[in-house]
Amino acid sequence: MGRLFGTDGVRGLANADLSPELAMSIALAAVRTLVAADSSHTPLALVGRDPRASGEMLEAAVVAGLASAGANVVRVGMLPTPGVAFLTAEVRADLGVMVSASHNPMPDNGIKLFAAGGHKLPDDLEDSIEGYLGQPWARPTGSGVGRVHDLLDGTEHYLRHLVSATPHRLDGLKVVLDCANGAASDIGPAAFEELGASVIAIHAAPDGLNINDGCGATHLDEVKRAVVEHGADLGLAVDGDADRCLAVDASGAEVDGDQLMAILALAMREAGTLTDNTLVATVMSNLGLRIAMREAGITLVEAKVGDRYVLEELRARGLALGGEQSGHVVMPAYATTGDGILTGLAVAARMAATGKTLAQLAGVVTKLPQVLINVKVGDRGVATSPAVLAAVTVAEAQLGDTGRVLLRPSGTEPLVRVMVEAATADAAQKIAEGLAAEVRAASPA
Incomplete structure (x- = not known):
């Protein structure tokens, strides 16, 4: 049997590969790992999900597993993955759990785990959790069983964070935002509107079955069409759990994660916040990004594919910006994981601050085929x-x-x-x- 955890948690066909029993076992094993590392207090776990139908079932299984292992649980409901990571740190939880299969089609689902502070788990901790699966354990009883509560204002806390992290208002910008019928369907448009942008939200009506269905960051045709139709300044598309973002300019041309990173790297260098004038990208990034950064005097550090590996490089080197061509962009000063809405806000803010079009800003990168x-x-x-x-x-x-x-x-x-x-x-x-x-x-x- 291969390793259970992939580059971004556990994923599979919901109720088949990823059954409620497996979800419960993963949650229980995660608490066992926490207790083995520190038994001095009752663990606190925070749980969120995207809107896909199977998330309701798997959330219940995860919560049951956590509580049965003796952890107190805070449910935050439907929220983007970076929102769950942010709130894990905000409430000082020992563990964060996101039930989502990200950009995968609706029948799939997944479980992403965050350590204290909202950071993704390193491989050795995932291996420890996997090692506990199926092992007998005397579960707590009586007062040792965990309690479950709901955090009713979690979305509002995350919204305030997104707004405060954006360096410039967006007044005068018209933005098309494709929410992928996913976890950012409410909070994404709200953040842009609060910062003054005129927002045309598309695919922002999740029904549990339509997540990522011909829309979002993996299907850009709809956002391209909408930008041209509405005469918008830019279009942004996130995926189902909103941890990535891709863009299109006013003509409908695609702007990928490499170009978004270049825009932000130059902005941060100008502001003096690009630590060591260094950007972290992955082996998948286009040679055009490498050339553009070299010409701008910015060092590019290469990581393995997966925003968790970008994050490891960022944390190990104390750097301020990294990401992937696929649109996972990480700014550690504001997020512990890729955040599609935050990325879109930062790029829009750069447009507003400079008065330049997205095409002009993205033109710094000449991509090789x-x-x-x-x-x-x-x-x-x-x-x-x-x-x-x-x-x-x-x-x-x-x-x-x-x-x-x-x-x-x-x-x-x-x-x-x-x-x-x-x-x-x-x-x-x-x-x-x-x-x-x-x-x-x-x-x-």
């Missing part, structure tokens, strides 16, 4: 098979200094991601398709 092919596999280890590695060597020799190749097993799905950058789109596509074919051929039936 990049092709990403997700190959479904039976075993993600095929990415390091001899045949595939030999094909990669040939492709890298062909590209030379004009591009690069990256093969990466997904941390959350049965996929190998094949990424190729090259001087031309045709060359990138041809090489990526050839490598994808090699992965398929090497994959077990």
